[in-house]
Amino acid sequence: MDLIADILLAAGALGAGIYCLVLGRRLNRFNDLEKGVGGAVAVLSAQVDDLTKTLSSAQNTAAGSAQTLTDLTQRAEEMSRKLEFQMASLHDIPDTPAREATATPAAPVSAQTTSEPMFVRHRAAEAHQ
Template identity: 45%
Template sequence: MEILIDLTIAFGAIMAAAYCLLLSRRLRALTRLDGDVGKAIAVLSKQVDDLTKALRAAQQSNTSAGAALDQQITQATATARRLELLMAAAQSGQAAPAARDRPMPTEPTGGFAPQLDLDAFTPLRQSTPRPDSDTRRRVMRTREQIGGNR
């Protein structure tokens, strides 16, 4: 009986050694860069590195573009408010001395900036001056119709 148990243990050890040999050959073939799978792993690894670099560059570009867009939106909002006040003053027949003293904001990149000659501005029709509260209500109502109160 002991001989049979020893033979079973020896046979199990031989089978385990053969399985380990088979696994080691497969692992060596997998990690070898000459084979198809090794080449695919190397190419995919390089592509992941390239995509990571491209993603970082896109994030930096997005951040700088977002900051520039925020600045332009702020300038556009300020210009729109000034324009609304000028229109309200022109419709009510009043001059806008505070608007004449301030220069128009320009883009930081030196782009196109319209210049207004407020002295040459004449409204299409002269209207009677209205109280300030009525003008303000009218401007606010116009703003709500255009795009809501900001």
């Protein structure tokens, strides 16, 4: 009975050894850096590193562009305020053209503020003629 147990134990050990040998070969092919999954993992790892560097560079560029855009927006708002102020100050200038303003002296303020028109047309007088 001990002999049969030893033979079965040796057969089991031999079967486990063959199984380990076959499994080891499959694992070597699986982890092969050129053909197997190991190669794919290595390539993907390199691509992830490249993408990380590219993403970092893109983030830095975007941050610089955002800062430039913020500066330009502030300058545009400042110029807009200045233009609005200049437009508001133009309302204070009289509507007379520059040639007439220099050719004729300005009338006194009291004469300009009267409510009566300067020239009056009488239609009734024209109808009798």
